[in-house]
Amino acid sequence: MQYPIPVTVLTGFLGAGKTSLLNNLIRKNTDKKLIVLENEFGEVSIDSDLVFKGDNELFEISNGCICCSMSGEFNDVLAQLIKDVPVFDHLVVESTGIADPSAVAAAFIGDQIIQSHLRLDAVICLVDAQNMETLLKEREEARKQIAFSDVIIINKTDLITEEQLTRVVEIVKKINNYAKIITAVKGEQDEVNLLNMEAYTTKMVEQGFKFFPIGQQVAHDEVVSQSFVFDHPLDLLKFRHWLNVLLVIQGQSFYRIKGVLNFAGLDERHIVQSVMNNATYTPGSDWEEGMVRTSKIVFIGKNLRRDLLEKGLKNCYSDFAFL
Numbered sequence: 001m002q003y004p005i006p007v008t009v010l011t012g013f014l015g016a017g018k019t020s021l022l023n024n025l026i027r028k029n030t031d032k033k034l035i036v037l038e039n040e041f042g043e044v045s046i047d048s049d050l051v052f053k054g055d056n057e058l059f060e061i062s063n064g065c066i067c068c069s070m071s072g073e074f075n076d077v078l079a080q081l082i083k084d085v086p087v088f089d090h091l092v093v094e095s096t097g098i099a100d101p102s103a104v105a106a107a108f109i110g111d112q113i114i115q116s117h118l119r120l121d122a123v124i125c126l127v128d129a130q131n132m133e134t135l136l137k138e139r140e141e142a143r144k145q146i147a148f149s150d151v152i153i154i155n156k157t158d159l160i161t162e163e164q165l166t167r168v169v170e171i172v173k174k175i176n177n178y179a180k181i182i183t184a185v186k187g188e189q190d191e192v193n194l195l196n197m198e199a200y201t202t203k204m205v206e207q208g209f210k211f212f213p214i215g216q217q218v219a220h221d222e223v224v225s226q227s228f229v230f231d232h233p234l235d236l237l238k239f240r241h242w243l244n245v246l247l248v249i250q251g252q253s254f255y256r257i258k259g260v261l262n263f264a265g266l267d268e269r270h271i272v273q274s275v276m277n278n279a280t281y282t283p284g285s286d287w288e289e290g291m292v293r294t295s296k297i298v299f300i301g302k303n304l305r306r307d308l309l310e311k312g313l314k315n316c317y318s319d320f321a322f323l
Ligand SMILES: Nc1nc2c(ncn2[C@@H]2O[C@H](COP(=O)(O)OP(=O)(O)OP(=O)(O)O)[C@@H](O)[C@H]2O)c(=O)[nH]1
Pocket: 012, 013, 014, 015, 016, 017, 018, 019, 020, 021, 047, 096, 097, 126, 155, 156, 157, 158, 159, 184, 185, 186, 187
């Protein structure tokens, strides 16, 4: 076993198929010691009876959804887990249908001790192919779950036609053009190893940014992402300050920020990622000799104003452009 231990967060609306997927994951990974954090809404535990346990441990946070009980309590559970169960291969957190996945993910990004033991591998969102459109109209959280996630599994494809599936995929792509999209029946799929997506590693963020649509993405009349590409180097201090202020003032509007950036005077790419109010900066690969150093950044959130973001970014340009 190696630290940090990878963590997969499962999200998706009530009845989308999270428990079915979880059972698949447990069955397919009998060689691994998985820990499942099952989060319930309400007093009575129902899901834990439905989950096939195998030899794995099952914990529960039973007094409400993770985001409602806030990350403090969730952090305590994680701290206890690290202390009491030091040897395991993977942690899976199944959050309730209405939980905000960013509140769950933030626990793994913001806390240094947790980060040294646990590494967020990916946030996976289960989508009920049959009911997605109705749900998106009625429930804001459903869109946020899709916008925030790294992998989107369009489940229950047995209940819709080919044409309907094409439409569902189109809608999902409009909300999140940066996620891996997979189709499934009862959470069953063989396309990828869901426990090893490495979505938060610098390598994968860099790779994911090779195909990078510039501009704004609008779904259901709401702007869900704003992406920018520019060659002028950024000033690291100015950028950090701007982003901090932005997240403090307007944090609620930003679901997630990902960027591969060129900071003046630094030889390597820098990966910026933010989840809720926490922004992290990690060095990536070196810029190639003689190549234009192009920065790419995407802001994912709710009704984000392109003009203000563009102005903010320009204000962070380095005065020493050609260092
Ligand atoms: N036809 C069909 N039914 C499915 C599929 N996936 C799940 N179901 C059924 O849908 C219901 C809900 O599935 P679950 O896996 O419990 O969904 P969940 O997201 O864990 O549900 P909550 O715990 O309520 O949030 C169950 O009756 C499943 O058998 C699928 O791909 N096709």
